Amino acid sequence: MHTVEWQIGLYLFEEAGTTKARAVLDTATTRFTGHGDAHRNPADPDVPEIGDELAAGRALNDLGRQLMDVAQREVEDIDAATDSGRNAPPGAGWPSADQM
Template sequence: MSRTLEWNVRLYLFEEDGTTKARVVLDTGTSSMTGHGTARCSPRDTDVPEIGDELAAARAMHDLAGHLMRVADHDMARTGT
């Protein structure tokens, strides 16, 4: 069996008062799921917005990966594989 799929991922970043929040949305065409991540700048650290973006985005993608793994585990259990 040969097939090709395209899944779309959108990443949204929001920054306010030293806190960066990220939301990543995976759209498979038949379903969607969302992951969230947050990064906070310590008052004693230099404020480098790019680092907050990177950390929040990575945490959101990690959260999304966990959701996707749980769905895959559920589907495998349901099909007996």
């Protein structure tokens, strides 16, 4: 059984109608940082929660994309090292990033 705990910090900053978010993931061996922002149209009402949600969601999406990219590269490296990419039956192994 494999169990780990990863820590995520989500930091939000707002100034002049723009909310910026930074999501920091610490896996104990690697640190990833995702960024996102949201810009309020001056004609829209000032609802800080909406800016927080948009910016945080975009930062977490950025973080997720980074994790998918790293996982895809690692799968490709393993396939290249073991030559399993050519000899594995169709559908075997980890799905590619575009299939997730």
